[in-house]
Amino acid sequence: MMNVSGALSVCLLVCAACLGMGWQSVDPQSLDDSLMARSVWAEQLSLSLLPPYSLSPDHQLDPNVCIQLLHEFANNSADLSNCLASMAWPVRVCQHCYKEYAQLQDTWKTIRKPVQNTSTLTCATTLLRSDRVHVIVALYDFFEEVWTDSKCERCVNDTVVLDSTVEFMKLFDELMECFNSTEGPAVPGQHGNLSKVCQICNGSYKSLNDKYTELEHGDGLCIDLEDAMNSTRSLWSGVFNCTLPCTDTVPVIAVSAFILFLPVVFYLSSFLHSEQKKRKLIFPKRLKSNANLAHIQDKTN
Template sequence: MDVTRCLLQCLVLAGVCMGTEWLLEDTPMAADADLMARALWAEQLSLSLLPAYSLAPDPTPDPSQCTPLLHEFANISATLSNCLVSMARPVRLCQHCYKEYAQLKATMSKIGNPIQNSTVSCSTILLRSDRVQVIVTLNDFFDDLWSDSKCQNCLQNNSSGISNNTSKFMDAFDSLIQCFNNTMREPPISTEQGNFSRVCQNCNDSYRHLNNLYNEFEHTNALCIDLEDIMNSTRKLWSKTFNCTLPCTDTVPVIAVSAFILFLPVVFYLSSFLHSEQKKRKLILPKRFKSSASVANIQDKSN
């Protein structure tokens, strides 16, 4: 809108100046002084109507004030990268790297906020001064990784600590691992039930509790990559390493529903067969009706 207004003003003023120039050519020399004064007035008016931002350069911050923020971002991004890689296996990055991530976001806020005793920020120098935009690219990378890991689900609302659900899940996991370690120190036993070891007996309740917590958090969207990785590794350990099985309590309903579904085609074909037989019976004519019909045909032939 401002650009359009500026262009219109320039066109009007150009017309005024051109009209003044035409008058200078067509008037006698006595009126030259008055016309020159009008031309000078038109020039001063055109300059006064131009926007202020076109007459002065954009304010830029002092680079020496932005250098400390650049070093701060470099140090905290290196610390965060080291934490993320260190906690990649087993995955514990949400629980151990949230402080470094919060510091990174605080540094980005400092870069975007105005400098002290000034109205400009360091974002023009640090964030938008080149085509590559290294700081912006690194910040977007950390944001995408944090979002894909769903770390916010395992933290408090202000990301100042671990949530209560995460602490409860980790306590249940520690109890299960302690049960595994204590039971493995005991001598193995063999039972008539096949692959039902002492670990499966002693740690069954702890495993059920951990599995129930995971299912509960899954329905309430309270899971992050840390808890998902813990549950996946625990289930592999329970089923493959210890060869334990968790009995399914819904076996009877599943069998009943499956049997009902398998029995539906039998019911369908049986009902179709009975329905077709009933129609055939309705199409059979009685003998009395046949005899009367034959008599009528004989009479027609005789006539």
């Protein structure tokens, strides 16, 4: 079996011969254009001729397997990039790009796991750590960062959109349909909550807002739902000038009145308590006259 140094020597000789033959047959004006293509071809040829660094022929890694995985990763990255850019506004990346993300994850796991029925040979060393920049690792980390920052795992899993997300988007679509169907020319004297949009769509907006609050407390919000609710609130309050009536008005008023009445109760009770003390200190006139009569009788005796 040819060792590594021998294979490397043969590889270099073949590459030099091929390049030399190319220089003899190439026009000097197009030499610069063809050098790059031939150098790339020579590099690929040299890598294919080099045997794996293993002493056993049964534990050799087929380079075609890693090249195929590299192409799959490139295609998955292109599909996911196209989906993320297309769904950037309005933001729907989690609901429409989860399949592309799952395919990228599957290819990434395949690159890192052993191949060809072995327990040690993987394409990770060749594809992920062979260059100084670590292009594939950096690209994968970018997609992971976008997906994590978007909190897409709260709205979708690997295969399907969660029911809570579907329910929220259904309420959102119903509200948008209500906005589009009831919006019309402004009526004099009817603006704000008196307008047609605010009166007809009030129930739909309240249902959507309640569902959003429920998902917010249950950590069920992703970037898709947050963007949808932000745009809805902007339309509701900024464009249509509507407000959502507070259902806790009576309890709030009662508590506020009780707090405001507390100082009155305090000062009134203090006043009554002080008047009662004054009455205890003043002697009645009858008791005072009896005391004087007793004093006179003592002097006569």
